[in-house]
Amino acid sequence: xxxxxxxxxxxxxxxxxxxxxxxxxxxxxxxxxxxxxxxxxxxxxxxxxxxxxxxxxxxxxxxxxxxxxxxxxxxxxxxxxxxxxxxxxxxxxxxxxxxxxxxxxxxxxxxxxxxxxxxxxxxxxxxxxxxxxxxxxxxxxxxxxxxxxxxxxxxxxxxxxxxxxxxxxxxxxxxxxxxxxxxxxxxxxxxxxxxxxxxxxxxxxxxxxxxxxxxxxxxxxxxxxxxxxxxxxxxxxxxxxxxxxxxxxxxxxxxxxxxxxxxxxxxxxxxxxxxxxxxxxxxxxxxxxxxxxxxxxxxxxxxxxxxxxxxxxxxxxxxxxxxxxxxxxxxxxxxxxxxxxxxxxxxxxxxxxxxxxxxxxxxxxxxxxxxxxxxxxxxxxxxxx
Amino acid sequence: xxxxxxxxxxxxxxxxxxxxxxxxxxxxxxxxxxxxxxxxxxxxxxxxxxxxxxxxxxxxxxxxxxxxxxxxxxxxxxxxxxxxxxxxxxxxxxxxxxxxxxxxxxxxxxxxxxxxxxxxxxxxxxxxxxxxxxxxxxxxxxxxxxxxxxxxxxxxxxxxxxxxxxxxxxxxxxxxxxxxxxxxxxxxxxxxxxxxxxxxxxxxxxxxxxxxxxxxxxxxxxxxxxxxxxxxxxxxxxxxxxxxxxxxxxxxxxxxxxxxxxxxxxxxxxxxxxxxxxxxxxxxxxxxxxxxxxxxxxxxxxxxxxxxxxxxxxxxxxxxxxxxxxxxxxxxxxxxxxxxxxxxxxxxxxxxxxxxxxxxxxxxxxxxxxxxxxxxxxxxxxxxx
Numbered sequence: 136x137x138x139x140x141x142x143x144x145x146x147x148x149x150x151x152x153x154x155x156x157x158x159x160x161x162x163x164x165x166x167x168x169x170x171x172x173x174x175x176x177x178x179x180x181x182x183x184x185x186x187x188x189x190x191x192x193x194x195x196x197x198x199x200x201x202x203x204x205x206x207x208x209x210x211x212x213x214x215x216x217x218x219x220x221x222x223x224x225x226x227x228x229x230x231x232x233x234x235x236x237x238x239x240x241x242x243x244x245x246x247x248x249x250x251x252x253x254x255x256x257x258x259x260x261x262x263x264x265x266x267x268x269x270x271x272x273x274x275x276x277x278x279x280x281x282x283x284x285x286x287x288x289x290x291x292x293x294x295x296x297x298x299x300x301x302x303x304x305x306x307x308x309x310x311x312x313x314x315x316x317x318x319x320x321x322x323x324x325x326x327x328x329x330x331x332x333x334x335x336x337x338x339x340x341x342x343x344x345x346x347x348x349x350x351x352x353x354x355x356x357x358x359x360x361x362x363x364x365x366x367x368x369x370x371x372x373x374x375x376x377x378x379x380x381x382x383x384x385x386x387x388x389x390x391x392x393x394x395x396x397x398x399x400x401x402x403x404x405x406x407x408x409x410x411x412x413x414x415x416x417x418x419x420x421x422x423x424x425x426x427x428x429x430x431x432x433x434x435x436x437x438x439x440x441x442x443x444x445x446x447x448x449x450x451x452x453x454x455x456x457x458x459x460x461x462x463x464x465x466x467x468x469x470x471x472x473x474x475x476x477x478x479x480x481x482x483x484x485x486x487x488x489x490x491x492x493x494x495x496x497x498x499x500x501x502x503x504x505x506x507x508x509x510x511x512x513x514x515x516x517x518x519x520x
Numbered sequence: 521x522x523x524x525x526x527x528x529x530x531x532x533x534x535x536x537x538x539x540x541x542x543x544x545x546x547x548x549x550x551x552x553x554x555x556x557x558x559x560x561x562x563x564x565x566x567x568x569x570x571x572x573x574x575x576x577x578x579x580x581x582x583x584x585x586x587x588x589x590x591x592x593x594x595x596x597x598x599x600x601x602x603x604x605x606x607x608x609x610x611x612x613x614x615x616x617x618x619x620x621x622x623x624x625x626x627x628x629x630x631x632x633x634x635x636x637x638x639x640x641x642x643x644x645x646x647x648x649x650x651x652x653x654x655x656x657x658x659x660x661x662x663x664x665x666x667x668x669x670x671x672x673x674x675x676x677x678x679x680x681x682x683x684x685x686x687x688x689x690x691x692x693x694x695x696x697x698x699x700x701x702x703x704x705x706x707x708x709x710x711x712x713x714x715x716x717x718x719x720x721x722x723x724x725x726x727x728x729x730x731x732x733x734x735x736x737x738x739x740x741x742x743x744x745x746x747x748x749x750x751x752x753x754x755x756x757x758x759x760x761x762x763x764x765x766x767x768x769x770x771x772x773x774x775x776x777x778x779x780x781x782x783x784x785x786x787x788x789x790x791x792x793x794x795x796x797x798x799x800x801x802x803x804x805x806x807x808x809x810x811x812x813x814x815x816x817x818x819x820x821x822x823x824x825x826x827x828x829x830x831x832x833x834x835x836x837x838x839x840x841x842x843x844x845x846x847x848x849x850x851x852x853x854x855x856x857x858x859x860x861x862x863x864x865x866x867x868x869x870x871x872x873x874x875x876x877x878x879x880x881x882x883x884x885x886x887x888x889x890x891x892x893x894x895x896x897x898x899x900x901x902x903x904x905x
Binding site: 308309310311312313314315316344345346350360361362363364367369370371378381382384385386387388389 | 693694695696697698699700701729730731735745746747748749752754755756763766767769770771772773774
């Protein structure tokens, strides 16, 4: 199963993967009229020259998060941001998703930790469990920008938020779970290779108290709760969808000013399915009373996805199947939640030893799965016994 | 049923109730040794003369909240506070509870809104639903103190927190439900009759967005989230017991510094019952794994209540029955949650019309219940039809 491991040193292993940064073409071709419902407009040029050195940045580690990133990016476009849009993607994001991302984002940057510098290698070897966190921290390397706003792919923008660029690093909104911590779903930062290396070193040495980027960032920027009120973004810039219910009177009082909703929790918008004909998210319905009281952010996400993102994915996938998340016609298949339009991709097949060997040699290392450091260590231990 | 209403003007009605402020005797008598387990120590004098003009303040609107206030007061004493302790009580708190409170607090102040100034009257007539809120706001009238820390009766102090008096009005910790709001369970304030009147006027005109004091105070002190970081108390000074579970990794990282735990939610510590022999709160048990990970604050509350508060109540009630909250001997009544030691008081009997008339004439108006403004208005309407 592991024929190559003893024959390669760690540094050799780590140099096998290619990396790629794919700036979008200067002018985005409008999607063909053959995709009904598509409304992508021609992107306006930034009105001020300084705007080009600032960017919104998000991260898509897989094809599902790519859908979220597409909705987020489109929501920023719809609200006429004057800043650049950048998406960091993991090496496993499928080509058609990358193509769709390129039609919304100014830059699509593949982050492959195997090819991102000695400090990243070292940190990853120490804490292989924090791979996704390291990928997110990569945003500090976007030094072609002087200031950025990072937004998780499970956020949705409800109005123009370009004023966030007036804030300094590290500005963020409080986390409702432990409000002396900031939530790392939306934060203002200043790209810097030095900060990036310091973050990785810190991360490798201290790990993350919550196993993710939020723990690392709160430990690193540890004066957020005590030093400077201007670095506290108003909660409406990172409104946890959970908070609507945890203190409903406050939501009714202040929620009308919501600017960014954050779909915290395990169930993401794309985890649901959607009846496009009825305009209903399956398993999620608000009474008319509730709808009058509070906006249905989940429905808004699906409406934007249906209108602006699905046409991009349809164009990119062509005849190949992909999972839109739509349920079949409800009049003929009441209650059925089978994805339609395009069939879902089959689950990944377990590779044969020969195929795994070939992938190793091609640099396609599944460093968070079967080829994780823990597995490698276990295998080495079995040889040494 | 309402024979007196048309015969009395509002201002006449509002002047019927007496008010009372009961400073505790200068030296507290030690409880008799006949109460085993009682550990109240002789209170040390404040080491600095300036300490006498600062106080912790709490509120007990009924006998249950009085239990909470007693535990809170005792926890402050146990951690050697150098400040005065004041409890505001509603007119319905029973005499034995008042007596127990006087043995822990320096001042027991009865707040009767019917006798607390024209502005309070006016506010109460406009918003009779906010009676408890108005009672809490009364703390601003404690102008014998230059600075105070208000603490809800459902809080428990875990270490000395006298450093809170270094903060200015209005300092408070974020509310986890909507973290741009502060939680009004713990706040630093500066007594002032002018602020009190402004608060009442504001309250009468604007009401409260959440129906309680937290809504009023957040609307009144509406720059808390944006103006001055020093007015953000660390979350560990008002740690919601709910937050332990909502973001457990943060609690594990920062919870060791917990100074005040706040039993938010409808179920209060005194709503549970306690098996004193087993040392278990009924219907609440932590596994040994959980106990190693996080302290059991609810158990701590009951241990302090059992050790230091029950003896005071036993002395005050004498032979009269009261509800300790203890369950009967578990070896003979497994699983039974009947209160023992002292039987619970019978539920309040509905008064006859003649009794109600007499109470009216004695000024004993149930202004939040049967004699509420809404009921009076309904009765007046029925006469006018």
